[in-house]
Amino acid sequence: MDKTIDLSVSNLAATRSLHYDIALLPWGATEPHNLHLPYLTDSILSHDIAVDAALIARTKYGLRAMVLPPVNMGSQNPGQRQQPFCIHARYETQRAILRDIAESLYCQGLRRLLIVNGHGGNNFRNMIRDLAVDMPDFLIASCEWFKTASPDGIFDIIGDHADELETSVMLHYHPELTDLNEAGPGEAPGFKAEALRRGVVWTPRDWSLAAGADTGVGDPSAATPDKGKRFAEACAESIASAIADLCNPDGIYFRSHNS
Numbered sequence: 001m002d003k004t005i006d007l008s009v010s011n012l013a014a015t016r017s018l019h020y021d022i023a024l025l026p027w028g029a030t031e032p033h034n035l036h037l038p039y040l041t042d043s044i045l046s047h048d049i050a051v052d053a054a055l056i057a058r059t060k061y062g063l064r065a066m067v068l069p070p071v072n073m074g075s076q077n078p079g080q081r082q083q084p085f086c087i088h089a090r091y092e093t094q095r096a097i098l099r100d101i102a103e104s105l106y107c108q109g110l111r112r113l114l115i116v117n118g119h120g121g122n123n124f125r126n127m128i129r130d131l132a133v134d135m136p137d138f139l140i141a142s143c144e145w146f147k148t149a150s151p152d153g154i155f156d157i158i159g160d161h162a163d164e165l166e167t168s169v170m171l172h173y174h175p176e177l178t179d180l181n182e183a184g185p186g187e188a189p190g191f192k193a194e195a196l197r198r199g200v201v202w203t204p205r206d207w208s209l210a211a212g213a214d215t216g217v218g219d220p221s222a223a224t225p226d227k228g229k230r231f232a233e234a235c236a237e238s239i240a241s242a243i244a245d246l247c248n249p250d251g252i253y254f255r256s257h258n259s
Contacts, residue, residue: 001051002055003052004018004064004066005014005054005055005058005064005065005066005067006051006054006066006067007067007068007069008047008067008069008070008130010066010253012191013068016029017229018064019064019108020064020065020066020147020241021063021064021065021112021247022063022065022066022110022112022113022114022243022246022247023065023066023068023105023110023112023113024050024053024054024065024066024067024068024101024113024114024115024116025057025065025071025098025101025113025115025116026043026046026047026050026068026070026071026116026117026118026179027043027046027070027071027074027116027117027118027119027122027124028040028041028043028044028045028046028047028065028070028071028072028074028086028092028117028118029042029043029073029074029075029076029087029089029104029118029119029121029122030043030072030073030074030085030086030087031074031076031080031086031087031119031215031216032080032083032084032086032215033087033162033214033216034161034162034164034167034183034184034186034214034215034220035183035214035215035216036152036162036167036178036180036181036182036183036184037162037166037167037170037177037178037186038085038170038177039085039086039210040072041118041166041170042074042119043070043071043072043183044070044170044172044173044174044177045118045145045169045170046070046116046117046118046119046145046196047067047069047070047116048070048146048173048232049116049118049169049175049232049236049241050067050116050239051067051236051237051244052209052232052233052236053065053116053233053236053239053240053243054066054067054240054243056236056240057240057243057244060240060244061240061243061244062093063243063244063247065114065243068101070072070118071094071097072087073087073089073093073094073097074087074088074089074121074122075090075091075094075119075122075123076089076090076121076205077089077090077120077121077204077205077206078205078206078207078208078209079205079206079207079208079209079210079211080207080211080215081149082208082254083212083215091127094122094124094127095127095130098114098115098124098127098131098199098237099127099131101113102110102131102138102140103135103136105138106135106138110138110225111138111139112138112139112140112246112247113138113139113140113141114140114141114142114143114243115140115141115142115143116142116143116145116239116244117142117143117144117145118144118145118146120144120160120161121204122172125142128140128142130140138177139246141242141246141253143239143242143256144228145235146165146166146235146238148234148238148242149231149232149234149235149237149238150237151165151231154226154227154230154231155168155222156222156230157218157222158218159186159188159216159217159218159220160216160217160218161186161211161215161216161217161218162183162186162215162216162217162220162222163186163216163217163218163219163220164219164220164222164223164227165218165223165231166220167180167223167228168196168223168224168225168227168228168231169228169231169232170227170228171223171224171225171228172225172226172229172232173228173232175225178257180220180221180223182233183191183216183220183249184212184213184214184215184216185212185214185216185217185219185221186212186216186217186219186220187212187216188211188212188216188217188218189209189210189212190205190211191205192211207252235253
């Protein structure tokens, strides 16, 4: 592993003389993922995708990104946080964590941060707006890594939690942590209310009612390492391109404040 781009394995000797264009913050959760994936799946995958994106940004665009250690504090749905060892982090908790990280980086001279989110329950937009008021010259952006590339043509059955997609990417990065023989079917009845199914209105899913007993949403049985590799590479390429856009010396707008 290149110690100059991954703080989880790095040290001061590797970083102190280098200029960094941007920091990447993987953010996941601590929650069950069906019966076959680790509790920290969202954190593990957001970290690994971020590292691959940082490598591409360095070799393809000449930009240096540091991947911070992943944050494991995710926002959980009703019915999910009752599962054994599922940890729910409130908005105020996540906001405080993000603020402390941003202020630390700002103090060190960094002015760009990209959150690489791996947990669908997390939403950072209002937090980023608040930080933009306090630190207007600090560009903070976020993405959900699993939405940065199209799954079409790669996966057979699309779910959204411990499904074929997520299981395939974990098989690609960490087959030693994945045992499909233990997986449940991921049967999820979902909402009966049509407005909720269509997305006309939103409310958090009660996991005890909307998902199956295995906590999965989507059948993981067709997952393969090759599918995971293809999708992970596409996502990493997309995020690396986003890093280049965020680090453009001409800025992110057509106009400047002086125009």
